[in-house]
Amino acid sequence: xxxxxxxxxxxxxxxxxxxxxxxxxxxxxxxxxxxxxxxxxxxxxxxxxxxxxxxxxxxxxxxxxxxxxxxxxxxxxxxxxxxxxxxxxxxxxxxxxxxxxxxxxxxxxxxxxxxx
Numbered sequence: 001x002x003x004x005x006x007x008x009x010x011x012x013x014x015x016x017x018x019x020x021x022x023x024x025x026x027x028x029x030x031x032x033x034x035x036x037x038x039x040x041x042x043x044x045x046x047x048x049x050x051x052x053x054x055x056x057x058x059x060x061x062x063x064x065x066x067x068x069x070x071x072x073x074x075x076x077x078x079x080x081x082x083x084x085x086x087x088x089x090x091x092x093x094x095x096x097x098x099x100x101x102x103x104x105x106x107x108x109x110x111x112x113x114x115x116x
Contacts (some may be wrong), residue, residue: 004012006025008027008063009024009025009026009027009035009036009037010023010024010025010026010030010037010057011023011024011025011030011036013042013043013047013087015047016052016079016115017050018050019051019115020043020044020046020047020048020050020052021051021052021053021054021111021115022039022040022043022052022053022054023053023054023056023057023110024036024053024054024055024057025056025057025058026058026059027058027059027060027061028058028060028061028062028064028065028068028099029060029062029064029065030059030064032062033062033065033067033068034087036068037062037071037072039070040053040066040068040072041072041075043102044075044076044079045072047080048081049076049080049081049082050081050083051067051072051076051081051082051083051084051105052083052084052085052111052114052115053083053084053085053086054086054111054114055085055086055092056086056087056088056110056111057091059091059093060091060092061095063099064097065095066099066101069083069085069101069105071102072105073105075105079114081107082086082098082106084105084106084107084108084116085105085106085107085108085114086107086108086109086110086111086113087107087108087109088109089109089112093107111116112115
């Protein structure tokens with residue numbers, strides 16, 4: 001976690017069966033995207049190719065953050081893995097749809113739906 005005024009990014013990682021859940025809260029932008037990339041890469045390396053990224057707590061994600069999600073998805077697919085997103089209606093889901101990235105991912109409104 002790092003603090004830059006209002007742009008606080010919090011990342012948590014936990015196992016749920018054979019899945020790993022990475023939760024992001026705050027804002028993801030060019031200033032902290034390398035930390036997000038590292039967290040996601042470590043989650044895949046340590047816990048395997050089934051990942052759920054919970055974006056419920058995000059208030060903002062820029063194109064660099066979206067690019068990291070796409071890159072991690074490509075890496076997982078190369079390993080016969082999967083990545084789902086939790087993105088309830090709001091700014092982050094709108095950005096995924098506007099950039100035409102939403103069809104790439106299974107997207108759920110809630111974490112329990114993604115884990116079911």
